[in-house]
Amino acid sequence: MSGEVSAAHEAVDVKLYERLINDLEAGGARYRLIDHEPEGRTELVCALRGHDVSEAAKCLVVMVKTGKKRTRYVLAVVPGDARLDLRAVKELLEGSYVAFAGREKAEELAGSVSGTVLPFSYHPELELIADPALLRVPELYFNAARLDRSIALATDDYVRLAAPRLAPITTAS
Template sequence: MFEKLKTSLLANNARFKEIHHPSEGNSEKVAAVRGTEVGQGAKAMLCRAKEDENLLVLAVLPGDRKLDFKKLAQAIPCKKITLAPPEVATEKTGCVIGAIPPFSFSSDIRLIVDPDLLARYEEIAFNAGRLDTSIVLNTQDYVRIAQPSLYYICVTE
């Protein structure tokens, strides 16, 4: 996944930097290692519809926010949506949980991004298919390359 992602970014003339770091298990620690804010982290969560296990969605939101499953279900639309089990996420994305980048390289996985992630920062940061490597990517380049659907999917506080 890392090589596929990097090849895509280079082929599309994306403005990005690659950061190698120790594997970290939470958003705060990895943001500190990257030198970014927690909210810049593009948290990618593979979800699937309860009524159709083949309906997969990669929900991407700021690292300091929580996913509102009801809003995500309305965006699809479907009745109910949950996180995909870890083994399904690994099988479908080629990445372990926590390393999934905010890109869908599969026509079977719909990509939905919360607009707040894109509005808050000029760059987003994410694990690049590996827990020990991150990419900090220009936000405009991300939207141009990933072409996500945009819906407000975060819990409002």
């Protein structure tokens, strides 16, 4: 059974990877592909790619209750060396409760497995919010919906193509 689930995730990830590359090409984005050993943990993959952790786009799926029967999901994108401030996300969405989404729900909404989540939302129920601190670096690095390949993308092209809601969602260091 786990082999079937893994194969299903891999098929979804390939489609998502291809969609991302097609979107970057169609949008005239400036990007580079970086092949490396399979790794999804931010600090370790940054070392493999050869850049500072602050240049990584760390992607986290968050669940926010905004009413008794209303739940919203957020794809929060923060610098790799920052911590997501769940309270800031809750306040931004005027929620009553906030938590990281469960792994299964996060992977369903993101379209890829943990460690490969893109800083782009391709799911209508996944609102994209990025911390303005991401804009401090000229290039963002992230796994490209797979553990063995990353993308270095010009930050201004990321903002133009992904069109995230920009809001401070990290804790003070």
